Amino acid sequence: MTDWFHRNHLKATAKYTFDVGAVAKDLSCKALCSDAAKRRVELLKLISDPSVPCEAVITSLNRYLQLIMGFIVATDNKTPFSKLRGLVCVKWCDSIKPKGQPIVRSDSIFELYSVLFNVALWYTKHAAKVASNENVSEDEAKDVHLSLKTAAGLFNLLRTKYMHEFTEFVPNSDMDPNILDAYINQSLAEAQEITVARAIELKHKPYLIAGLANETAKFYEKCGLALTQCNPKVVGKWKKYSEFKQFCYESYAYVYYGEDLLEKGKAGQAVAILKEASAPYEKAIRAAREYTKVEGVSLSTKPPDHCFFRRLPGLIERTHNKCERENGLIYHQKVPSVAPFLEIKAEYGIAAPKEPELNFELDPRWKDAYVGFDTSKVVENILSNSKNSKDHKHSGTKDEPVEPVREMPIFSTDKDPKNDSGCVIS
Known part of the structure; x- marks a missing residue:
């Protein structure tokens, strides 16, 4: 069986260390930022392999969500967003333009959006990987079916909840x-x-x-x-x-x-x-x-x-x-x-988006660590990031594509299934 599914590339991103400079006043803040950087690396490495179990990816994603959400939501619930939202300055490429100009934003929601987008892409690739086997069991077929609905659920979450948070529309991009x-x-x-x-x-x-x-x-x-x-x-x-x-x-x-x-x-x-x-x-x-x-x-x-x-x-x-x-x-x-x-409509079996069990609750450490961030220096940090971006642009490095994700290839069997449908998944 040759490849039956069209797949775009995973989104590539530059390494980010969560170094927020003088905004982090004490060790608890720096430790939390360090953990966020580590969990980001772990998640991105994990989703480069489509054969990884879904449970492992969701566990890794939720561990990262608990930390990145601290830069997005206000811990005191007095404001819609955290004053730290603009601290996270990241660079991401598009899945449809892997070698194109990356998008750079000082926005934690952009980071959240991009990570969830990549996990949704991973679910489509995981489905293709499982479907590429010569003999697909009933449980594996259910895994493929659920993975594709989960991908749709994540994309739908981005479409309905996070898309409107961006002030700038970027046509022909993942945004x-x-x-x-x-x-x-x-x-x-x-x-x-x-x-x-x-x-x-x-x-x-x-x-x-x-x-x-x-x-x-x-x-x-x-x-x-x-x-x-x-x-x-x-x-x-x-x-x-x-x-x-x-x-x-x-x-x-x-x-x-x-x-x-x-x-x-x-x-x-x-x-x-x-x-x-x-x-x-x-x-x-x-x-x-x-x-x-x-x-x-x-x-x-x-x-x-x-x-x-x-x-x-x-x-x-x-x-x-x-x-x-x-x-x-x-x-x-x-x-x-x-x-x-x-004029025929299916009465049963219509696929619908299904969100995975995501944990957007803050890591307990955020309660004490938040006060250790000097929010009065956030604007200064954002301006510094902006200046550095302009300097990089002048030097010709800002818009250079980041290194593509080294995705594990998906190999398909060339043998035709011996059944009525012609599909290995049925």
Whole structure:
């Protein structure tokens, strides 16, 4: 099985030591900052490996959240945000522009946003890693399904809670709401794919399979529409991937809707529907060809080579012939010149975003350590960071890309699964 999922890069970041200078007056403050730096390094190292268990990543993330939140929320609850919010000056690259100009902000929420974004990306990569195995167990399939919904939950959290905290909109970046919408819908669509494969494997009613496939296509359509608002030179490959998957699942929806109509004795309409099934398949072929040519980033993806897609034309032909044969021998119904509209909705199995159990409670040490920070010097520290940034820009180093994350590669099996769906996950 070759790679079926389009994946962007993890966000790269420069090393940050949480050295806040004279703002930290005593040892308890410096110790807390030192621990924050260590936990940041530990988390970033952990998510470079997609095979790590989800529990380990969430544990590491929560340990870091308990410290970084002290720079965000006020310990006395008298103000919306901590006076230390601007102390954390970090540099992050975008997942869609790994070699592009990094974004630098003196903002703890930007750090929180970027870390949660990276963990969401890790969940998508973890799902792809587990799905790459030759034989995927039922528990592993559940892991993939949950991981993709969790990724959608984290992206949705950023979209609904933290996106509006930024005063500056950065188009064609990970801070672009269109990019978040694309990630949310792609994650849900891929989770939905597992449901479709399982429904096929368990031989559920054709109407249910058609509805699930149709809903999956709609998720991919929403992903593509969000990416339409972005620069095609940045997201070109990603958009073609969403189009490929959209048309692939539209075609599957037509096939199983035709099966459903035939079961209900509507053979003439079934024949008309099956004639339509080839149109989205041909569109998927074109999108796959364009995927290899357009600009944009991707980590070695070859979705048209996947068994699930390669089996589609044969499925269309067999089902079409079956409907023609049954109509000719039994029903003798007139085939409509216009196929029935694909008005099918899944009643069950629709994927929804799911947030992991995040711990935003402050580390107990913050209660005593906060008073050890000299908040009167925060502005001075921020101005100093700003001056250093300008000096770096003048010297030509500020906008240099940070070193890309050395991600552990995901290797897929080349063996086709011996089942009905053509998917190892079902």
